[in-house]
Amino acid sequence: MAERRESDSRSLLRRLRDTLATPGGGQDRLDHITHLIADSMHAHVCSIYLFRDPETLELCATEGLNREAVHQTRMRLGEGLVGRVARTGQPINTGDAPSEPGFRYMPETGEEIYSSFLGVPIQRVGEKLGVLVVQSREAREFLEDEVYGLEVVAMVLAEMTELGAFTGDQNGIGATHRFPVMFRGTTGQEGAAEGRVWLHEPRVVVTNPVGDDPEAEKVRLEEAVATLQAQIDEMLIGSAAMDKEQRQVLEAYKMLAHSRGWVRRMCEDIALGLSAEAAVEKEQSTARARLEQSTDAYLRERLHDLDDLSNRLLRLLTGQGQDTGADLPETPVLVARNIGPAELLDYGRRLKGVVLEEGSVGSHAAIVARALAIPLVIHAHRITNEALNGDQILVDGDQGIVHLRPEETVANAFRDKIAMQAEAQKRYADLRTVPAMDRSGQTVRLMMNAGLMADLPSLKSSGADGVGLFRTELQFLIRSRVPRRGELAALYKRVIDAAQGAPVQFRTLDIGSDKVLPYMKPQEEPNPAMGWRAIRVGLDKPGVLRMQLQALIRASEGRELSIMFPFIAAPDEFYTAKAMLLREIDREASLGHPVPCDVRVGAMLETPSLAFAPDSFFAACDFISIGGNDLKQFFFAADRENERVRRRYDTLDVSFLRFIETIVARCAANDTALSFCGEDAGRPIEALTFAALGVRTLSMRPASIGPVKHLIRRSDLGALRDVIETARASGAQSVRHPVTAWLASQ
Structure with a gap:
């Protein structure tokens, strides 16, 4: 039975991958995918909801619901069962959807005849992209294997969304890394700068979410994990000069890297058809969603350990970010989730600006940025997910605003501002x-x-x-x-x-x-x-x-x-x-x-x-x-x-x-x-x-x-x-x- 489940799952994932190679627009692919999933899971309905903006989900494709509702039905984050899945990052599986707390009836979809509901998040390493839903007329809860299989499918959809598989249609859904984006953050250090993005820790792009040979993928994973464990062990050997608390942190790091459960779950994902890289990201995303909901400060701290270990493992598997030989652009603007003061000082005054997702106005990085007189914007939420190395970027430290891939009219107005400031500084000299x-x-x-x-x-x-x-x-x-x-x-x-x-x-x-x-x-x-x-x-x-x-x-x-x-x-x-x-x-x-x-x-x-x-x-x-x-x-x-x-x-x-x-x-x-x-x-x-x-x-x-x-x-x-x-x-x-x-x- 397990072998059949793995075979069915791998077959579905290969069919999804083949969809990428099929000519057509993003909407055609979405429509085809919902049909494939509904057919494979013997469900009456399969629907894909994607984020139109950070607070709004939109029905983008469906098999089984009214087609007229596509791109018309929207809901806020947290609204209805779909909104709950998106907000929490956790699946909802019920045989009686209308009785669930927060259920929202949407008459335009014609879903009132479907009792069972299974919704799983489409997410990638903390980035919420949407929700994948299957429904059936009979009142039943979906089996654990079915839930797990749908999560694997959602992981592939997340990677396909990241790679732009569903962009290019007239609805403008999910288009990443292509269009102008403005981020409104917090001023960390005043000043204005124009330059090119330099990612402090470039995100690993998984280009092969589906694995053809599960055994070969498992071998790749196990070899990369062994290398990672050896690196952690080496760090511990060199920790003799560290104090007790630092060594305890490394010990916790080692324990996580040697976790059999972590490796076992990734191997199970591979058996269902994921590549080694996609399996690492799936477990990272799942654990992240769970830990982010925790009220335990210790567990939330472990989130950073998990992210770091997963990213190290991904770099080992893909070779990305390891001795690439890439040089800083002529006008580098550093973009990072966060950065320590020593690392920022290593870049020094070569940087034109700094943009961080985290940090604070009194943090180490802010202090160093002020010392180096570098414009700094903090709390630029999700910019590391959106930015790519070499992207044009404008940093307005005075207003706490960042323009990524700006339109020419915005860039020209910004250059006028910089020129005026430079002219004023000449007068002040x-x-x-x-x-x-x-x-x-x-x-x-x-x-x-x-x-x-x-x-x-x-x-x-x-x-x-x-x-x-x-x-x-x-x-x-x-x-x-x-x-x-x-x-x-x-x-x-x-x-x-x-x-x-x-x-x-x-x-x-x-x-x-x-x-x-x-x-x-x-x-x-x-x-x-x-x-x-x-x-x-x-x-x-x-x-x-x-x-x-x-x-x-x-x-x-x-x-x-x-x-x-x-x-x-x-x-x-x-x-x-x-x-x-x-x-x-x-x-x-x-x-x-x-x-x-x-x-x-x-x-x-x-x-x-x-x-x-x-x-x-x-x-x-x-x-x-x-x-x-x-x-x-x-x-x-x-x-x-x-x-x-x-x-x-x-x-x-x-x-x-x-x-x-x-x-x-x-x-x-x-x-x-x-x-x-x-x-x-x-x-x-x-x-x-x-x-x-x-x-x-x-x-x-x-x-x-x-x-x-x-x-x-x-x-x-x-x-x-x-x-x-x-x-x-x-x-x-x-x-x-x-x-x-x-x-x-x-």
Whole structure:
């Protein structure tokens, strides 16, 4: 019986494959396929539903239902039994479809006479393509073998859809890799770039979903699995220098690679007619759909292990992505699901832009992209499924939008934008050597943010007055182990040397939240942005913080040293960290090492609580730096990773500006220097408004210094202050419109 099932399945899959070679359009193929499946499974109905857009399924072909309903019947994701299959990625098998929860009756299809229903997802490695359905008049559940066989057929349909077998018809269904696509993501780093796609980990394309010789396919699979297992074992042999947690991760990796159940299921898929590659993808897709529904964080983490192992196995089977010798295009734009900081740094400034499916605005990749001044868009959902190496791509980091294979009119408009930005930067170059002084003679210090030695040449070319924020965590994030004190001291010394006397404010380690060190155990927290991060980690794990402070002291070589501690929420955190620094200075002096001639110690004000600390706290700080990105999200209770709320609240809201004024007043009363650091500091209108309210030091990315300086020099801060006061007195919720109207009149 099993042999007959395998024979029938292989026969059907071969007939499906032959359909690809049959002349005709995509609709003809779909119609022929539904007839073949219904006939093979002795079902009265076979229907194929494909996604017309990410939220809408459309009946694209049917054998047994009313033909007039094709391309007319549509449903939302999750709607009806078909929509449920699509949403969950799991089959539905019932002998009484109308009694199932969520059943939707569609009178135009004429399906009311069919009781039994079996629907399986058409999916490929996390990419949902549609749903395959068979129905019969008699009330019965389909057998387990029939369900499994239909899943195998759906896998082949997924590969055929991916290869474009059903495109080219007038309905425009499922056309991938051919037409212009726009992705709306999140701004990770501002800027605009045009280039060609370079996939960090190119997806493997399975061109032979059906296997002619099951035994030969099994041999291919077993040989590839053996090679994969040997590679994993080799990684473990070389893991002696790793810590316990890293080794545990590799052990879990090995256990999955040696799983007999995994290999057995793939062999069963091959017996039913799939090629070795298609069998790997089927099991990857099935497991992915199951794990994505899990609420267990550990199981969801294993999803990444499964994906990585499956992709390694596919590369072994196909040879794709292994020493292909392909070179980066002249204008590469990196496209990836995610990427580590070290890998991104390896590409360096050769990249014109970066587009990620995952990531966050505070992630390692975002920090490196800002350091390299590369436009970055994150949360570009499904772009790795759609993009191919060499595709034309436009990255609008300002708007968080990506255009893949754009139409010429879109590309021309985008090039005009880039040209205008380049022209503006040329004009700003003339301002490099002049101060940011307004018309009344008031001067604003404009500092730059940095995190790499490569940033330091920008200190001169941008016209910055110094480094207002040097992010020290990058040197920890790009290593697989904790850097040594000597390595850090040498780096910090080069930074101070390169600044040539200009001030540099070093921020101690800001890790935790979404910035987890490769050698640090991730902490499962319900709200990591408000969890164990920054100074909280430093005080709980003082060894690394002490080592970093020692490196900074030695790097100063007797010169001035400015250090600020991040994410201070209560004065005691600052006092404890400052006392630690002073003890390390005393210790270095007792060892006969040179110590800084002057030490300035500051705190980053990123939580509203700190603005209301006692005067004694402000008096104890040599300077305060407002961390605008975090402060704004906590002030408005609006997660900056959440696109639905992050743009909802305006920085120039009168309540937020009143709060900034409170901080300005507290610092002025205690003679404490104040600066504003964050994305808004580099936005000209916001920067000008902060300066008018009394914040006279702003720290931003180097490319923003020219535009901000230009606007300050053509404005009168006192007159703008009057505009702001008038707007607030009128009851305005935001001063943005009055400020922009005033600027337009100047």
